[in-house]
Amino acid sequence: MQKPEIAIVGGGPAGLSAALSAVRQGAEVMLIDRDPALGGQLVKQTHMFFGSKKEYAAIRGIDIPGQLMAALEEDGKGKFAPVLNTTVLGYYDDGVILADREEEQAMLIKPQKTIIATGAAEKMLPFPGNDLPGVYGAGAVQTLMNVYGIKPGARVLMIGAGNIGLIVSYQLMQAGVEVAAIIEGAPKIGGYLVHATKVRRAGIPIKTSHTIKEAYGNKSVEGALICSLDENWCAVPGSELDMKVDVICLAVGLTPQTELLWQAGCEQKYIPELGGYVPLRNEKMQTSLPDLYVAGDVACIEEAGSAMVEGKIAGLYAAADLGYDENVEEHYSSFARELEELRGGPTGAKIKQGLSRLNGGVEQC
Amino acid sequence: MLEKTGVPEPEQIKKITPSEERLQKGPVAVVECFQNIPCDPCLYACRHGAIKEFEDINDLPVIDHELCNGCGLCISECPGLAIFVIDATYGEEEGLIKMPYEYLPLPGQEEEVNGIDTEGQAVCSARVIKVQNTKALDRTPVVTLAVPRQHLMRVRSFVRKGGE
Numbered sequence: 001m002q003k004p005e006i007a008i009v010g011g012g013p014a015g016l017s018a019a020l021s022a023v024r025q026g027a028e029v030m031l032i033d034r035d036p037a038l039g040g041q042l043v044k045q046t047h048m049f050f051g052s053k054k055e056y057a058a059i060r061g062i063d064i065p066g067q068l069m070a071a072l073e074e075d076g077k078g079k080f081a082p083v084l085n086t087t088v089l090g091y092y093d094d095g096v097i098l099a100d101r102e103e104e105q106a107m108l109i110k111p112q113k114t115i116i117a118t119g120a121a122e123k124m125l126p127f128p129g130n131d132l133p134g135v136y137g138a139g140a141v142q143t144l145m146n147v148y149g150i151k152p153g154a155r156v157l158m159i160g161a162g163n164i165g166l167i168v169s170y171q172l173m174q175a176g177v178e179v180a181a182i183i184e185g186a187p188k189i190g191g192y193l194v195h196a197t198k199v200r201r202a203g204i205p206i207k208t209s210h211t212i213k214e215a216y217g218n219k220s221v222e223g224a225l226i227c228s229l230d231e232n233w234c235a236v237p238g239s240e241l242d243m244k245v246d247v248i249c250l251a252v253g254l255t256p257q258t259e260l261l262w263q264a265g266c267e268q269k270y271i272p273e274l275g276g277y278v279p280l281r282n283e284k285m286q287t288s289l290p291d292l293y294v295a296g297d298v299a300c301i302e303e304a305g306s307a308m309v310e311g312k313i314a315g316l317y318a319a320a321d322l323g324y325d326e327n328v329e330e331h332y333s334s335f336a337r338e339l340e341e342l343r344g345g346p347t348g349a350k351i352k353q354g355l356s357r358l359n360g361g362v363e364q365c
Numbered sequence: 366m367l368e369k370t371g372v373p374e375p376e377q378i379k380k381i382t383p384s385e386e387r388l389q390k391g392p393v394a395v396v397e398c399f400q401n402i403p404c405d406p407c408l409y410a411c412r413h414g415a416i417k418e419f420e421d422i423n424d425l426p427v428i429d430h431e432l433c434n435g436c437g438l439c440i441s442e443c444p445g446l447a448i449f450v451i452d453a454t455y456g457e458e459e460g461l462i463k464m465p466y467e468y469l470p471l472p473g474q475e476e477e478v479n480g481i482d483t484e485g486q487a488v489c490s491a492r493v494i495k496v497q498n499t500k501a502l503d504r505t506p507v508v509t510l511a512v513p514r515q516h517l518m519r520v521r522s523f524v525r526k527g528g529e
Contacts, residue, residue: 048444048505050404052422058406058442109372188368193400196371201522203485206371235394305403332381345423346402 004030004081006318007097007111009088009260012040013304014296014311015117016032016068021315021331022115023076025324029315030109031080034087040119041139042304044146046174047167050192051305051342061304062146083107088118089265095291113291113318116261117311119255120275120297125159128214130248134221138168138251147173153247157224158182161206163191165251169199174247180245183210183226184353185233192347213240215248224248230317256298264292273354276299280358283336284317293318302351309339367399371496372483383430383451390459392452395518396426399415400444410442437463441505451517460517461494466508471496480512480520489516491523504521 006022008015011033019029037043045061056064072080083099086107090098095108122137124130136152137158144150156177158169161184169179182199187209189196196206213225213235228239255276258268265290267280279287279294286293295314296307313335320328345352367373377505383393394415396407401423407427408416415433416426440463450463472478472493480491495509512520 050402050444052403053406053409057404058410058444121481189371192402192445193367193371194398194402194447197367197373197397197483197521198446200371201481201483201485203481203524205485208369303403337499341422342403344421345403347400347402 001096001108002030004028004109004111006030006113006114006115006315007032007109008117008315009097010040010117010119010296010298011035011082011084012117012296012307013037013042013068014119014298014307015040015315016065016072016116017117017308017311018073018115018293018295018315018318019080019311020068020072021052021312022319022324023072023079025319025326025328026079027318027319027322027324028079029076029081030083030111032086032088032097032109034081034085034338036085037065038069038082038084044142044172045167045304046146049304051303052338055305055308055338057305064304085285085359088260092266094300110304112322113293115285115293115295115311115314115318116264116298117295117307117314118257118260118298120301121257122250123253123255125212125252126251127212129216129221131171131271132215132217132221134217134246135215135248136250138164138249141247141249142168143172145171145177145262151175151177152249152296152356153221153245154178155180155245156247156249157212157243157245158227158249158251159212160184160253161186161189161191161196161208162249162251162253164254165249166191166195166199168249168251169204170202171206173199173202177247179204180243181207181226183212185209185211188233211235212248221246221248254297254301256301258298261287261292261294261298264289266292269358271354271358272304273350274299274358278358283313284332285314286317290321300351300354303342306339306342306351309335309342313339372398373399378518381428387430388451388453391454392437392450392463392492393430394428394433394435394437394439394448394450395444396428396439397447397521398426398435398443399451401425404444406442406444407439407448410439412436412438437507440465440507441502445506449521453514455511458514459511460514461509461511462520463507463509464521464523465505466481466522467505471506472508472523476525477525478510478523478525480510480516481522481524482519484524487524488519489513498507
């Protein structure tokens with residue numbers, strides 16, 4: 001059985017940042033990821049990131065893993081062990097992790113501290129025909145196009161005008177795929193408005209207060225019926241529209257991937273603003289189990305920028321609790337300030353409200 | 366309404382339009398960023414201090430048109446692709462717009478294209494004056510278009526004629 005000082009599950013932005021922060025404190029880190037390359041969802045984010053110039057803003061998502069890996073190689077010499085193509089299946093009462101290694105034998109790991117950074121899963125939308133080939137999650141569309149260079153189809157209906165729906169629509173246009181429309185159930189666009197203006201000037205209509213009624217097609221998607229919604233989210237009679245598309249792309253939100261946390265027995269609470277069930281944790285990103293930390297979307301559905309800062313905090317304290325506690329307070333206050341800044345504006349208000357509910361605080365209006 | 370349609374309102378555009386007096390002096394940047402989001406690269410892109418220091422990362426960029434010389438360094442640095450440089454002094458009838466353009470294939474110099482507005486509608490014929498795609502632009506090429514002067518605050522993209 002392997003016994004690293006710290007094991008991190010998930011090599012996306014949060015996990016990579018946690019690893020960097022922990023090795024910089026002096027701890028040994030094993031970073032486990034199910035994919036053949038580190039980076040998580042960053043490997044398909046071809047657009048420039050928002051956020052703070054200090055924290056990778058204006059850099060394309062696809063370029064961030066390389067920068068973090070270079071820093072890890074430099075600062076983590078002899079201390080950083082990435083384990084790829086390995087899926088963590090279980091977390092047991094005695095703190096042992098079971099991981100599946102494709103063709104090889106399963107692996108047992110007993111770290112002193114574990115950071116769960118497993119990210120999020122896409123939500124599904126119930127409608128007749130949603131099991132037809134041609135109905136995709138936005139993540140799959142992005143993977144096909146941006147990782148493998150494969151067009152998902154010729155004409156797409158995008159469901160959801162959050163950041164993912166808007167960005168994937170833009171990337172579809174860049175790949176030469178027509179986007180017939182972006183529809184959104186809510187009366188307002190959920191994503192950043194600069195993304196919305198970018199796809200609008202590319203000629204893609206955005207229909208707010210609209211939903212999909214059904215997908216139809218013989219063997220695969222041939223079209224979709226959409227309709228508009230009134231202020232009570234009820235279909236407006238006679239508003240049906242038939243759209244000929246061969247792809248329906250769902251970008252209807254994410255939910256934290258908390259299975260390992262349930263297995264571990266962490267206390268969790270259902271907080272809609274944070275994306276569903278999320279683990280209780282303190283300011284160190286430590287869960288109700290003292291040896292278990294969290295970071296990124298598994299803790300709260302947010303932007304990659306905040307996920308990276310949460311990773312830095314989790315990595316810092318996992319290391320500090322092992323005795324690698326040099327300048328901990330100084331580092332923490334700078335990380336905490338970054339998070340506060342990122343969540344300071346109107347777009348961060350929902351997150352802050354959710355976090356306050358999670359901590360049993362009074363709800364703010 | 367911008368939040369509903371993704372199209373900025375005329376009043377919002379009016380607010381960020383440089384004065385006629387300033388336009389007469391040469392190229393100047395316009396920042397079409399209307400939502401407080403945590404984002405600040407434009408601030409660091411400007412070497413002339415024309416984008417006012419933020420108190421908070423969620424602040425909207427405010428550009429001092431007197432300090433801005435229209436160099437365009439900010440165009441490819443904006444993750445929202447929301448910055449354009451307009452030059453009303455290019456000719457009697459025509460002005461120039463520099464815009465970010467992340468589609469392939471890139472147009473050729475002197476190519477005639479259709480100028481597109483914020484709703485995706487063609488508004489006029491336009492001519493490609495310059496296509497910049499240096500390493501520093503980091504895969505956000507900047508295309509300079511000549512358009513009729515009255516469309517300088519209207520054209521925000523283009524499509525190639527006979528293309529898609």
